[in-house]
Amino acid sequence: MVHLLLFSGVQAPLQVRYSRPAKPKYDLPPLVHRALHTALDSKPASASYDAASDLLVIPRPGTLHKHSWDECSLADYDVTVKIQLVNKGTPASYAAHIAEALKTLAEQKGLELLDTVLVGLPKDESASTWVELWKTLTSGEIKNVKHWGTLNLLEPVLTELVAVKVPVANELNTTDCYTLPKEYTAFASSHNIQLWASGGGAGPDPLPAADLHNLLHEFKSVLGGLVPASSTPTLSSIVPVAADGSSFCEQAKPDVAVDWVVTYTLLSRTRNIVKDKGYIVSAKSV
Template identity: 35%
Template sequence: MFSPSASSSLYLFTTSQTPLPPRYPHPSKPKLVLPSLVHRTLHNSLDGDAPSLSFDQGNGKGTVIIPHPDGLVKHDLPSSSNSTSQSQSHNPSPNGNEIPENGLLDESSKYLVDSELTVKLHLVSRSSPSKYLERVKESLGILEKYKGLSKEKVDTLLIGFKGVDYKGKRTETDSDLTSLADGDGEYTIEKQLESTILDAWKEMFEEKGLVGEQTKLGSLYSPLNLLKQLVSSSQGKGNVKGIKVNALDTPDCHHLPKEYTGYARGEGVELWAGGGGEGSDPLPSPHLHNLLQEFSSKLSSLTGGTIDSSLLGKLIGVDGDGLKFEEKRGAVDVRWVLSYTLVSKTRNVVKDKGYIVAADLYP
C-alpha cells in the first residue's frame, strides 16, 4: 500500500460507539471493531446537505479532517506549558481571584483531578525508528489540538507496532523469523522488525518531554523476550520511568505462561487484558480504502478534486478463498491509529472515548 507521493493527509475521528457493519466483502478474520465505527462516522459526517469536513490545502499538500474539528468535543485539559505560564505570572482571574498553581480555575481543576486518561497508539505503517518517533509526537499533538487532551495529562500511554501481536499462543516459525521463547510456546517476530522496534523505543526513551512526568509508559502485545529488552533498556532514561504496563489483545491473562507472568510480577509490570477486536493493525489500509470508496465522489467534490475518485472509486476485493484482501494498490495508507479513554475516577464512568486515524491519501 506504500507510495512515495502522497498528495494529502487524512485525520478521521470516530464520533459514535454504535457500529455500522461495512457493506463490502472483507475477510471474516480477524474480527475488527474499528471498521464499523469508522463506517458510522463517515455516514454521520458526510450524509446530508451539510457535510462535516475540513479541508486545508497548505504548502501544496492538503489536509482533510473528518468530521470538521468545530464539531468535536474538546476537553478543558490545557497543556502544562499553559498552566506553568499562568502559575508563574500569578494572573488573577476575571473575578479577581488568584489562579491556583495548576493554572486552572476550580471547576476545571476538579475536572482534571477527577479524570484518568489512557491512550493506546498503534504504529501500523512500517518505517524507520526516527519516523516512528515523529509519529508518536504527531499523534499526541493531534490529540491535544483537536480534543484538548494534552500529553502531560496522559496517565498511561501504550505503544504497539504492526506485526507484534502476542496472545500467549504458539505460532509457526520459519527461517526468516527469530524465535521468542515464552514458556510453554514460542512467538515469532521478523528479525528486522524486532531490531527496528528496539531502536524506536530507544529513541523514545531518550526523547525529553515526549510524555508527562507522571505518565506511565507501556507496550502493546509484547512477547516475553521483547518485554525483557524493553524493561531493561528503559530503566533510568530521561523522564521515562520504565515500561510499567504490557497490554494484550486477549480476554484474560490466566492462560499466559507462568514464566511470562512471573517475570512481569517480579519487574512490577502490569499485564492488562483487552476485549479483543483491535490487534496490532486495527484498521488495515484496504478497509479504510473501501470505507472511503462509498463517498469517493463527494470527497472529490468537497476537496476540489484533491482527493481523486478515479483510484478511490474502485473497491479492493478479497482473494479467492476470502481470507485476505487482494494485493493491489489502494488510495490510502494508514500511518497510525490512536484510541483514547477518559474516565471519571470518582464515578467510574467513561467521559469520552474514541479513535483517531491518520492516513496518507494518494492520487
Template identity: 25%
Template structure:
C-alpha cells in the same frame, strides 16, 4: 452524488495527508450497525460517518505536521480532549515481515519517541502490547523510561504465561488484556470506507499510516466518559 461529496473529493485530490478525528463516540447515538462485532468494524463505521459529516460541512482545514507520527498522534489526542497531558499511551507492536520475529531494534525508534514525550511531560506512563517475556525483558533492560504495562491478546492465550507473569510482577509491570485483531485497520478496509463515503475520489491512492484509539475514564469509578479514534492517512508517493 451530491455537490458536497464532489467538493470533498476535490479537496482530497489536492491533499497529500488526511487526518480524521471521530470525536466522542458516546455522543453519536447509534452507528450504522446497532452493535459492532469488533473494534475493527466499529472503526470502519466511524471512518464512514466522520467522512460523511465532514463532506456535508466541507471544511478544508487539514492539520499539517512535520513532527514524528507518535508526537502527532499524542498532540492530536490532547487537542481533541482539551488536555495538556495523557495519563497513559500503549503502543501496538509495529508490523514486521512475515516469518520475521519482532526484535528490539523494531521497537527502539518508536519507544524513543515515547520516551521523549514522557520527558516533555506530554505523557505520564507508556506501555507495550503483545510482547512475550523475552521481548519485554529486552525492552525493559534497554529503555530509559521503563514500560509500566503490557497488553496480552485474549485470542493468543487464555491464561497469562507464567514466565511473563513472574517478570511483570518482579518489575512492577501491569499486565492487561485486549481482544483487538492483529491489524485493526487494513489498507483495503480503509480504502473501502473512503470510497463508499466519497465516491468521487481515487481511494486506492490513500493508505492509513496510524490509528490512535483513546478513552477517558472517570477516576475511581471505571466509567468511560469519552472514546474515539484519530487516524492519519497519506496519499501514495506524496
C-alpha cells in the same frame, strides 16, 4: 497526496457496506463507517480541507467535544492513550508519528495531560528498533505523559526494554491474560508490568488499508467535492475479498495507507465511568 484525519466515537457501530474477510473480526471498521455517515451525509458535509497542507479532516474541526485543561487536570480523571503505528519505519520516524498523534489529540480533543500512553509498532519490528525508540520516549523530554507502556510485546523484546525502563503496562491482543504461558506472566509480575487484555481485533493493524479504502469508496462522490481532483484517491472500485473468504484480494491494491491509529479513553476514577472514548485515524492517499 491528500492526508486524512478521521475522528470516530464509539456510537452504535454500522455494519460495513462491502464484505470483508470473516476473520479476524475487527471492531474499528463499523465504527468508522458510522462516523463517515454521520459526517458526510449531513448537508453540507462535515469536513474541512486545507489546500496548503493537503489535509482533509472528518468531521469538521470544532464539531468535536474538546475538553478543557482544567477538566483534564483534575485528580479524578485518568487519560489512557494507545498509539498503534502501522507502517514500517525507523525509530526517528516512529517518534515523529507519536509526537504528531499526541499533538493531534491535544489540539482537537484538548487531551494534553496523559496518564498512560501505550505504543505499538508494526508486526515483527526488531528489538534494537524498539530499544532505540524506547530510550527516546522515556527520556523525559515529553513532559505531558506520566507513564509509557507497550502494545503486543512478548517477553524477548520486553526484556530488552526493561533494561532501559520498565513499561507500566503491556496490552495483548487476547481476550484474557490467564491463557498466557506462566513464564510470561511470571516475568511481567516480577517487573511490576501490568498485563492488559484486548479483544476486538486490536493488534498491529487495527484498520487495514483495504477496509479504509472500501469505507471511503462508498463516499467517493462526496469526497470528490471536498478535495481537488489532483489529490483525491482514485477509489474507482472496492478491494474484493478472495474467493475462499480468508483475506482481501492481494492483486487489488488499496488507494490509501493508514499511518497510525489512536485510541483515547477519559475515565472518572471516583465514579468509574468512561467520560469520553474514541479513535483517531491518520492516513494518506497512495
